[in-house]
Amino acid sequence: MPQKYMLIFHGGFYDDLSPEEAQKQMNKWFAWVDKLRNQGKYQSGEPLLPGGKILSHKKGKIVIDGPFAExxxxxxxxxxxxxxxxxxxxxxxxxYPDFHLGGKVEVREVMKIEVPE
Amino acid sequence: MESDIPNKTHYMVDNLFRREGARIVSTLTRIFGMEHLELAEDVVQEALLKALQQWPYSGIPDNPPAWIMQVARNRALDVLRRRQTFIAKEKDIASWYGLEGESTDKFFLDHEVRDDELRMLFVCCHPLISVESQIALILKILCGFSIAEIGRAFLSSEETIHKRLVRAKRMLREIRPQFEIPGGTDLATRLDTVLKAVYLLFNEGYNASQGERLVRAEFSHEAIRLTRLLSSHSVCDRPKTHALLSLMLLHAARFTARLDDLGQLILLQDQDRRLWDRALIAEGLEELDRSAGGEKISEYHLQAGISACHCLAESYEATDWSRILMLYEMLVYIDNSPIVLLNRAVAIAKVHGPRAGIHAITKIKDRKRLEKYYLLHAVLGEFSMELGNSEQAAKHYRKALEFTRVKSERMFLSGKLKSIIENLN
Structure with missing residues (x-):
């Protein structure tokens, strides 16, 4: 049975890349995505902006913070x-093309929602 | 599963980021003014990084340059809006705001964008800026190389290149040059400076004697691209421009035959002439024809003429050395630097024999400046060999070896030396 996984990409520092290096890096991404698509394995994906907010609950109040992660x-x-x-x-x-730029991949299985008969 | 990005990958041409990025920096500089050159560079870099983050997920947009332009321009407007109370004049703000609703097409009229690059070229080659800084500015702003890449090509630290650029840009802020192609009486001298810088840039790529070879080969291609731009512009379309373009094309036609698979230098007499690029040679000769219009012969005319002699010769033996010598005799009137005189001595030896060649070398004014140049000694070694004086030749080749660290050149010289010593024994 095929099973869904989420690949979560952490980091990958692009700021120091020259235009030429950036283009090469992008071509690696295209090649990777194309391959997964052609194999019918790619389902979806989105890039995320840095920043954002983190909400938590402290002493009966919702606290909105910052992002904590570097x-x-x-x-x-x-x-x-x-x-x-x-x-x-x-x-x-x-x-994953960004290992040499300090990136990491977290691999997580997507839970199947079981509906009892 | 159907892919909804149908192999768009293959439509992204080589160097698109580098080229378009640089082009857009020029156009944004026209729009926002010379004083915002660095802002233009920053926002284009940001736009490229944004593309890198988004395109793998979204696919390549239909018109990548327009996308980069739009993102960079919007970012620039954001930054300027935030700074406006401090720096901008009312009029500027109004004109920037006016930009927002407009389509980017207007900024991509081919001739406008091409002119932006030429305007930027004249700015980079302002006569008050040193030649080495002019070249650094061209490479960074007009060719889109990073400081790290330029550093690697020149075997300089990033720090050195960075400082050079900072100084040059500070100078530009003081000079406040117009962002335009000079007209009238200014044009001739300004164009000379530009041609000189582009010529030197070409040589940096051609003399692959140091640094990273691939990047340096790109330097030559960029120099040709910029000279083509100049020659196709009605104002810069001068005989001298065509002569320079001809010279570059006739040299570039022989690039691939100059090095073997291991990156070692192959001498002209040993090159496989079938590897020469016939299309480039044809274009180079055409440019040489076009260069004939003026009343003045420049050093580029003569060098192109010499290169044409080599390109037209069926074999090394068939080279028209008398014609080459004649061209060198004319060239020394314009440029009597020791290097030119050394090359002339080689032509003299071909026409009048090695003894005459050696005599010409001893007569070189400022010969001392060549003392540490390996080719002087290699040429003397060659002449001695031709005169049958093996021991003297060996001495010269040993001396030549002292003055080059380049592997291909060392291999060549050691080979020569080895065969002499074997024959002596």
Whole structure:
């Protein structure tokens, strides 16, 4: 049974890239996405802006804060892919293009919502 | 599953980011004024990074340059709006705001954008700025190379290049040049400065004697691109411009044949002439024809003429050395630098024999300046060989080896030396 995974991309620091390097980096992303699409594994994905807010609950009040994470750690985007299992999802994540720019991939299985008969 | 980004990847041409980014910096500088040059550079860099973050998810937009332009321009407007109370004049604000509703098409009229690049080229080559800074400005602003890339190409630290650029831009702020192609009596001298800088930029790429070879080869391509821009502009379309373009094309036609698979230098006499780019040679000769219009012969005319002799020769043996020598005799009137005189000595030796070549070398004024130039000694070694004086030749080749660190050149010289020593024994 195919199973959905979310690949959560943390960080990946682009600021020091020259235009030429940025274009090369982008081509790597295109190649990766194209491959996953052609294999029918790519489901969806979105980039996220840095910043934002974090809401929590303290002493009966909603507190709105800041983002806490360093921008180089924060989530830069995500893919949802469909694979045969965790091993394949991890294999796919090895092709993430931003490792050398300090990026990390978190691989999480999307929970199937079971509807009892 | 159907892909909704149908292989758009393949439509993104090489260097699109570098080229378009640089082009847009020029156009934004026209719109916002010279004093906002650095802002233009910053917002374009931001726009490129934004593209890098978004396009992998969204696909490449239909018109990537327009996308980059739009994002950069909006960002610039944001920044200026925030700063406006401090710096902007009422009139400026009004004109910037006026931009917002407009379509970007207006900024992409080909001739306008091309002229922006030329205007920027004249700004970068302002005569009050040193030649090395002119080249750094061209590479950074007009060709879109990063400071790190320029540093690697020149074997300089980023720090050095950064300082050079900062100084040059400070100078520009003091000079406050008009963002325009000079007209009238100014044009000739200003154009000379521009041609000189572009010529030197070309040489930086051509003499791949240091730094990162691939980046440096790009320098030559960029120099050709800029000279083509100049030659296609009604005001800059002068005989000298065509002569320079011809010279570059006739050299570039022989680029690939100059190096073997290992990146080692191949001498003219050993090059496979079938590898020369016939299309570039044809274009170069056409440009040489076009350069014939003026009343003055420039150093570019003569160098292009010399290069044409090589390009037209079926083989090394068939080279028309008398004609080359004649062109060198004319060239020394314009440029009697030791390097030109050394090249002339080679032509003399080809026409009148090695003894005459050696004599010409001993007569070089300022020969001392060539003492540490390996080619002087390599040429003397060659002449000695031709005269059958192996021991003297070996001495010259050893000396030549002292003065080059370049692997391909060292390999070549060691090879020569080795064969002499083997024959002596």
């Amino acid at each position: 921008s180089k750690e924060s989530v830069a985007g995500f893919f949802v892919i469909e694979t045969s299992g965790l091993d394949e999802a991890v294999e796919i994540s090895k092709e």
